[in-house]
Amino acid sequence: MLKMICLTAAFGLALGSTATAADLTFDGRTARAEPAADGGFVLHTPQGEVHVAAAPMRSQTGSMMFDSLFALAQQELDADRVDAIRDPAFNQGRPVPCNCFQTGERWPYVWTRDVSFAADLALARLDPVRTRQSLQFKLSTARGGHTPGLFVAQDTGSGGSWPISSDRVVWFLAARALLDDPAFAGQTWQALQATLAQDRAAVFDPRIGLYRGETSFLDWREQTYPDWTAKDVRFIGDSFALSTNVLHYQALRLAERLARERGDARVADYAGWADALAVQIDARFWREDAGLYMSYIGEAAHPVPYAKYDLLAISLGVLADVFPADRARRALANYPAVEGGSPVVWPQQAQQPIYHNRAVWPFVSAYSLRAARRLDDAARIQLEIQSLMRGTALAGSNMENYEMRRLAVHVDEGALSGPVVNSPRQLWSVAGYLSMVLEGVFGVEADGSVAPKLPTALVPQLFGKRSSIELDDGKTRYVLKLPRKLDGQLLVAGRTTRRGNTVTVQLVAAPAPGSAEPRSVASASAAAYAPATPTAPNPVKRGRAWSIPFPANHVLWLDGRAVTSASPLTLSDDGHQHCLSLTRRDGPLESLHSPTTCVGLQQRLAGARQWSWTAAAPTRVRIRLRYANPNGPINTGVTAAVKQLVAQCPGQPAQRATVVMPHSVGPRDSTAAEFELPKGRCRFTLEQGFNMSALTHFAQYNGGKGGRDGVLNQAQVSALLIAPIAPAAGDAR
Numbered sequence: 218m219l220k221m222i223c224l225t226a227a228f229g230l231a232l233g234s235t236a237t238a239a240d241l242t243f244d245g246r247t248a249r250a251e252p253a254a255d256g257g258f259v260l261h262t263p264q265g266e267v268h269v270a271a272a273p274m275r276s277q278t279g280s281m282m283f284d285s286l287f288a289l290a291q292q293e294l295d296a297d298r299v300d301a302i303r304d305p306a307f308n309q310g311r312p313v314p315c316n317c318f319q320t321g322e323r324w325p326y327v328w329t330r331d332v333s334f335a336a337d338l339a340l341a342r343l344d345p346v347r348t349r350q351s352l353q354f355k356l357s358t359a360r361g362g363h364t365p366g367l368f369v370a371q372d373t374g375s376g377g378s379w380p381i382s383s384d385r386v387v388w389f390l391a392a393r394a395l396l397d398d399p400a401f402a403g404q405t406w407q408a409l410q411a412t413l414a415q416d417r418a419a420v421f422d423p424r425i426g427l428y429r430g431e432t433s434f435l436d437w438r439e440q441t442y443p444d445w446t447a448k449d450v451r452f453i454g455d456s457f458a459l460s461t462n463v464l465h466y467q468a469l470r471l472a473e474r475l476a477r478e479r480g481d482a483r484v485a486d487y488a489g490w491a492d493a494l495a496v497q498i499d500a501r502f503w504r505e506d507a508g509l510y511m512s513y514i515g516e517a518a519h520p521v522p523y524a525k526y527d528l529l530a531i532s533l534g535v536l537a538d539v540f541p542a543d544r545a546r547r548a549l550a551n552y553p554a555v556e557g558g559s560p561v562v563w564p565q566q567a568q569q570p571i572y573h574n575r576a577v578w579p580f581v582s583a584y585s586l587r588a589a590r591r592l593d594d595a596a597r598i599q600l601e602i603q604s605l606m607r608g609t610a611l612a613g614s615n616m617e618n619y620e621m622r623r624l625a626v627h628v629d630e631g632a633l634s635g636p637v638v639n640s641p642r643q644l645w646s647v648a649g650y651l652s653m654v655l656e657g658v659f660g661v662e663a664d665g666s667v668a669p670k671l672p673t674a675l676v677p678q679l680f681g682k683r684s685s686i687e688l689d690d691g692k693t694r695y696v697l698k699l700p701r702k703l704d705g706q707l708l709v710a711g712r713t714t715r716r717g718n719t720v721t722v723q724l725v726a727a728p729a730p731g732s733a734e735p736r737s738v739a740s741a742s743a744a745a746y747a748p749a750t751p752t753a754p755n756p757v758k759r760g761r762a763w764s765i766p767f768p769a770n771h772v773l774w775l776d777g778r779a780v781t782s783a784s785p786l787t788l789s790d791d792g793h794q795h796c797l798s799l800t801r802r803d804g805p806l807e808s809l810h811s812p813t814t815c816v817g818l819q820q821r822l823a824g825a826r827q828w829s830w831t832a833a834a835p836t837r838v839r840i841r842l843r844y845a846n847p848n849g850p851i852n853t854g855v856t857a858a859v860k861q862l863v864a865q866c867p868g869q870p871a872q873r874a875t876v877v878m879p880h881s882v883g884p885r886d887s888t889a890a891e892f893e894l895p896k897g898r899c900r901f902t903l904e905q906g907f908n909m910s911a912l913t914h915f916a917q918y919n920g921g922k923g924g925r926d927g928v929l930n931q932a933q934v935s936a937l938l939i940a941p942i943a944p945a946a947g948d949a950r
Contacts (some may be wrong), residue, residue, distance in 0.1 A: 230272060238681055239281040241610045244556070244623045248610040260287035262613035262652025264626070274690045274848035275656065283654075286609050290650040292383045293328035293615055294318075294340075298347060302326045306373065309574040313917070314344045314877050317351040318344075321617060323640035328372050329385055329436055331356045332402035336391035337879040338583055341401060342663040343651065349401050352391055356408055357914035358926055362783075364907055366411030367404065370914040373921075374436055376879025377849050377857030378909045383420045383430030384461045386412065386468040393471055394663060406479070409472050413909065416465065417490075419859065419875040424891065425517050426497035427456065432512055433460035434581075438852075440573040441512065441525060441562050443518075443750050443809040446918035450879050452813075454887045459502045460530035463537050466494050471536075480612045487726025488910035495539045496943040503544060508551040510534060510544075510560070515810065518889055519796040520777040520944075524747065526564045528552055529581045546592050549585070555745075558587050558604025559597075564806055567746040571628060571635025572868060576618045578607055578873040590670050595706035598657065614641035628660030632737045633646035634903050659688045659695050660710065660722075662734035667722055669697055696721045719862045720880075746802040756788070756797065756816050765797060774810070792939035793817055794839060819940040829935040831898045836941045838894055840901070842887040843936040844878045847923045848929060851880055856923040857933035859906035866899035875906060878932040886938065901937060906930060 222269035232499045239250045249261045256271035272288040299319045301312035304326040318332060318340065320326045332340075332351045340348045355370050358367040371379035379385065389409060396402040419427045431453050432441060439447045446452055446936030454559045469491035476484035501508045504522055510531055514520040536547045548784060553563050558577045560907075565575045582601045589597035595651040608624045609615050617640045626639055659678065660669030676699065680686055683700040696719065700708070704726035711725035734735070753769060756763040766785040773780040776795055780786050790796060794817040801808040821843070830837075830846040840862065848856040858878040865871050908930045909915060918924025 220588040234782075236598060238279055238852065241282050241607065241612060242298055243607045244369075244625075246611050248282070248613070250282045250610075252281070257790060258288060258925040260285055260289065260610070260613055261707045261851050263611055264613045267613040271558060271677075274688070276659075276686070276688050278679050278686040279683045282610060283658075286606060286650070287654045289609065290492040290615060290647050290654070291445065293647045294644075294651065296642055297321070297644050297647065298344075299325070301689055304920075306918060308530045308917045309919055315350065315354050317349060318347060318644055321640035321643035321646075323638075327351050327354050327877065328936045329370060330387050330919070331374070331643075331645050333387040333391040333582075334434075334580055335645040337394070338443070338580065338587075338645065339648040339651040339655065341391060341394040342655075347400075348391070349398060352388060353401070354396070355388060355402065356404060357905075357912040359695055359911045360913050360916060364911060366415075367407040368912060369408055369412050370912055372854045373699065373855055373909075375431055375438060375453060375853075376851060376877075377846070377854040377923075379857065380416075380420045380859065380875070380877055381450055381454040381857055381879050382436060383416060383428060384433035384458075386416065386461075387433060388412075388789055389468040389471050390464060393467075397771050401845045406475050409468065409475065412473055413468060413487075419877075419906075422457070424846055425520060427457040427501060428462050428465045428492060428494075429455060429457055429516075430461050432458040432527060432530070433464060433533075433860065435460075435527060435562065435573050436514070437573060439865045440566065440569050441527070443811075444566075444568070445750070445812050447607045448882050449577070449885060450927060451877075451888060452516060452888065454857075454877050454879060455518070457520075458530070459498065459510055460499050460533055461514070462494065462502075463533045463539060464531065466491055466498065466539055467533075467537055469494065483536060483842070497847075498534065498539050499541065499544070503625065508547045508888055510540070510548050515777065515813075516889065517891070518794075518815070519774070519798060519813050521774045521798060521810055523809060524564070524800070525562065526552065526558050528585050529561065529876065530586040532581070532588040534736075535591055536584070546594070549588055549592055549594055549597055550667060550787075552585075553745075554600055555621045556856050557607070557619060557621050558582055558600060558808060560621040563745075565745050567825070568633075570617070570633045571620050571630075572637045575621050576636055577608065577621050578602060579608060579615060579623065579643075579648075580645035580649040581655075583652045585899075587655055590657065591672060593707060595670075595672045595674075598670060598707075599674050599923070602657055602672075604654060605650055609650060612641075615643060615646035616641060617643040617646060619673075636823070655673045655688070655690075657690055659686075660689070661695055662689065664695065665718055667695060667713060668710055671697070671709065671724065672710055673706060673726070676703060676708070692718065698723050700724065700725055747806055749797045750809045751801045751811045753812040753814045754797045754799050756814065758816075761790045763790070767799055767800075770802050774798045774800065784911045790817065791943075792941060793943045794819055812855050816938070817940065819938055822937045822939065823935070824937065825934045826903050829898055830901070830939055832894045832896055835893070835895050838892055839940050839942045840876075840890045840892065842878065842901055842903075842932075842934050843884060843938060844881070844932040844934045845884050846932040847879045848923070848931065851882065854880060854921040854923065855909040855915050856921070856929045856931075857908055857916060859908045859931055860930075860932075861904040861906050862890050863902045864899055865895065866895050867897045868895055868942060869920070873904075876935075884935065891942070903934070 258269040260267040369385040371385040374382040392405045473487040512525040586601035640779040688695045708724040709727045710722040796815040798810040809932040877888040923929040
């Protein structure tokens with residue numbers, strides 16, 4: 218494990234003494250705030266001079282820099298309010314009328330996850346009308362009405378979008394705070410029923426007990442997944458991501474609540490599904506040796522742990538209360554920190570440019586701050602406030618992301634330069650900053666309750682010589698008063714009084730039980746980087762067994778479990794398919810997995826729509842389709858081919874399972890379906906499924922196929938691949 222660092226003493230030095238509270242210096246760069254004659258501020262940054270107008274919400278603290286950056290966030294939020302949005306891939310780049318929030322200066326459209334996370338952080342409380350309108354833009358019926366229901370749109374993405382990416386349910390995280398409007402509440406209930414039913418059928422794996430699909434927000438494959446997924450995203454669609462499962466859990470809890478309010482009989486289903494999902498999230502993603510929850514794990518065919526961790530997933534899990542309290546506290550405390558703050562993923566990938574890799578994203582820092590407040594983790598609260606202030610002040614804007622060590626908007630490292638993409642006034646960054654001020658410093662929740670949890674280490678900067686600091690949100694004036702003596706790590710609410718529109722909170726010192734300093738990731742050390750991903754294992758068939766050699770510093774994984782025997786492993790042919798992969802060890806760090814290699818009986822049945830197979834005895838089988846889907850590039854589009862594979866066997870009702878054939882480069886294998894087959898001859902057929910091109914929302918899409926030219930849900934199927942498999946231990950059923 219990496220050594221801990223103490224950030225408390227360094228914080229005051231980094232932000233400046235009370236005498237120079239208008240200054241902020243970090244990494245040899247300085248920003249300064251000055252008052253302007255119009256009641257606003259002038260912000261002098263390394264990027265240039267920024268004029269900040271007087272804002273409707275005002276803070277009065279001992280730091281002019283803090284007060285000016287709060288005003289800047291409001292100014293940038295106002296700039297993101299638009300009456301039309303545009304994107305080259307929609308409506309031929311022409312404006313689309315929408316009184317919405319656009320995603321950022323360089324992203325003038327509305328994207329599902331961006332607006333949803335931004336709404337959940339701050340927008341729902343600050344501008345509920347425009348936030349509802351932005352969310353409503355992402356709701357859609359199906360074209361032609363052949364699939365009834367109202368659905369949340371999964372934006373263009375990996376392999377042709379949903380269900381390779383399946384985090385569209387983040388929409389409901391945002392909707393929760395906006396249900397006081399009856400019409401919107403009705404739409405939310407409609408969309409919740411239809412979207413959850415569709416996801417339950419298409420991406421839920423009843424054996425594993427989790428929802429499949431890509432990590433939420435971390436959607437540039439090789440930045441966080443093994444590099445071999447760059448040209449083949451099938452694995453991503455078959456794997457299970459922590460963040461996406463936590464979002465499904467939250468959506469199920471909302472469905473339970475709304476069903477109960479409406480007297481709907483499905484309340485028991487939603488509650489039971491949520492309860493079971495919480496159990497599997499904790500059981501499947503926890504990694505005891507790291508003291509962290511993993512970002513994702515392998516597919517049902519090979520459910521291996523991955524030594525990849527992401528801050529958003531852990532923060533969302535803490536906030537959803539799906540982690541046991543002790544593990545939640547350990548996970549957040551164990552998540553590494555660098556000079557600039559908390560990187561969004563860990564460990565880093567040495568051969569990838571800066572974007573999600575080696576980067577701080579302010580909206581994720583804001584979720585980490587929210588989670589740290591939930592756990593009374595003073596060190597992490599301090600770290601995230603520090604990071605958000607530094608990044609915004611030095612850039613002169615709430616940027617999309619920063620290089621993690623320097624909080625720079627761009628670092629020149631040749632092919633590894635980055636952040637590769639960056640935008641000023643990115644909506645979720647703006648929302649994250651506003652959340653930091655309202656909740657993170659003043660403790661003002663969306664319902665008006667006040668529960669500050671302010672690290673004592675921040676007092677010199679935020680209070681200076683003042684005995685109190687104030688926030689005026691236009692309706693209520695909140696005053697935080699210092700105690701006479703500063704003890705412990707946190708200041709929390711003591712006596713709270715309300716007189717007229719003024720709420721005064723007398724802060725008192727309180728311990729922060731279980732709080733720990735974040736671990737340090739040495740920025741110049743190879744310890745911050747995962748070892749290189751190894752090549753796939755190379756089994757050699759010898760009679761009725763395989764010999765599988767592997768290097769001494771590698772771990773061989775068989776059917777989801779680490780092999781403890783020495784190299785080579787001898788694996789007998791038992792008539793079942795078995796899957797293998799390798800990881801490389803370098804001290805405490807482990808690489809991502811190699812490509813998976815499967816051995817054992819697998820039959821190839823030629824054909825495009827119908828196949829027959831005879832089982833000599835009752836058996837469980839895993840089936841994939843051999844296909845090509847040339848309907849779009851690997852990284853975007855809406856035409857992942859989604860089909861229903863139907864198994865019809867003697868003496869049994871028909872069994873159905875979803876198979877997905879994402880955009881491909883040449884022939885590939887589809888996602889897997891598993892069936893319990895009786896003895897005898899079974900027939901397999903393909904039925905039409907549903908993909909994002911079916912939504913009316915994408916009728917104006919011109920960035921690829923399946924948009925303006927009509928619904929497209931096709932792939933070139935050449936064979937069915939069927940393999941007997943052993944019953945798996947530890948099924949979720």
